[in-house]
Amino acid sequence: MSRALSGNAISTETLRWIIGAFDIDRSDADHLWATYTAEQGFTSGITHTLRRRREMVRRQRHRTVSLVERYFVDETGSLQLRSTFHTIRAIEDGVDLYIFNHEPQASEIEVLHGGMLGTRHVYGGGLIGQEIIFTRPLTRSQTTALEYRTHFAAAKSFTNEVRRAAFARTEHVDLAVKFPVDRIPRHVWWCVWDDHLGGAAIRQDPMTLQNGTARYYVPFIEETSVGFTWEW
Structure with a gap:
């Protein structure tokens, strides 16, 4: 079993299928995931905290190589801007778009590099996704870089948290607010949740601001939702 869970014999998708097929209960499933990640040496990432997997618009055909995201809050306590630098790698041929999930109160998505806006989707019990269509389709193992910004209407997006969810593996994650x-x-905390939108916080680490900024780096995330929460 140890050899199988090392990742040499099965993938995360296969392990997920095994857990579902044999109706393995939550505590045993958590033990399996912990064993799987420990065998691979993945001891510093954040994985598999989601209680349920929300329905996706389409099967994910890429992996994120790096993600740098900056959130800006204005003087009213409202979210003003979300700036994203994103590098992805295709895991099969013909990958032609990325679906960016964003906050429902966003007023505009602006693609600065790597593609153009496509169809907007509402799905998964409240998720809102915006297609970013690539300049050219990717072949397997090919990478592309995207830069895009999410704008919010002034004084209409008051919040005390920001979240970034990941379905498949997302590596080299650098987030700041x-x-x-x-x-x-x-007070500001780095936070991990068990749902994309609602749910409970399962981890809260106090943050020290530097020049008004809270920043956190994690080597990878998968099947989780992470970000920052704060008290005014």
Whole structure:
């Protein structure tokens, strides 16, 4: 069993199928995932915290190589901007778009590099996704870089958290949220949730701001939702 869980014999998709096919209960499934990740040396990532997998628009055909994301909060305590630098790798031929899940209160998605806007989707019990169609389709193992921004209407997006969810493996994740000097929260935490939108926080680590910014790097995330939460 140890050899099988090392990743040499099965993939994460196969392990997920085994858990579902044999109706393995939650505690035993958690033990299997812990064994799987430990055998591969993946001890510093965040994986498999989601209680349920929300329905996707289409099967994911890429993996994220790196993700740098910056959130900006304005003087009213509202989310103003989400800036994303994103590199993905195709896992099969003909990958022609990426579906970007974003906050429902977003007023505009702006693609600066790597593609153009396509169809907007509402799915998965509240998820909103925007297609970013690549300049040219990718062949298997080919990578591409995307840069895009999410804008929010002034004073209409008051919030105390930002989240980034991952279905498949997302590597080299660098997230930060910046607050204005006259609107610094009393407490900020790095947070892991068990759902994309709602659910419960299963981990909260206190953060120290530097120049009004909370920043966190994690080597990889998978089947989880991570980000920041704060108190004013």
